[in-house]
Amino acid sequence: MLSVAAAAAGWQPWLSKSRMEDLHRTQNHALRIISDQSRTTPVEAPLAEASVESYSTTGRRLCAIAFEKAERMPLDHPRTVALDGTHSVLRTSLTCA
Numbered sequence: 365m366l367s368v369a370a371a372a373a374g375w376q377p378w379l380s381k382s383r384m385e386d387l388h389r390t391q392n393h394a395l396r397i398i399s400d401q402s403r404t405t406p407v408e409a410p411l412a413e414a415s416v417e418s419y420s421t422t423g424r425r426l427c428a429i430a431f432e433k434a435e436r437m438p439l440d441h442p443r444t445v446a447l448d449g450t451h452s453v454l455r456t457s458l459t460c461a
Contacts, residue, residue: 376423387419
């Protein structure tokens with residue numbers, strides 16, 4: 365999961381709902397293979413057996429950590445500048461908030 369989480373605070377908030385569902389589906393498929401569970405197994409069972417949190421939980425946690433780090437940076441640091449909302453962005457919908 366580390367490679368998917370790389371710089372997640374930069375790209376995860378901008379994922380559409382369908383792309384987030386794709387990540388969940390991929391994670392669930394991988395967990396079912398790892399834990400040798402059938403397709404009809406409830407989603408929570410492989411997560412619990414593998415002691416893994418869902419990707420949406422991981423993404424929200426990473427976004428919260430990035431936000432806290434940005435708040436503690438100097439005012440001219442790019443992370444802090446990104447928080448103030450005065451820069452332009454291409455997408456306006458967030459899935460992290």
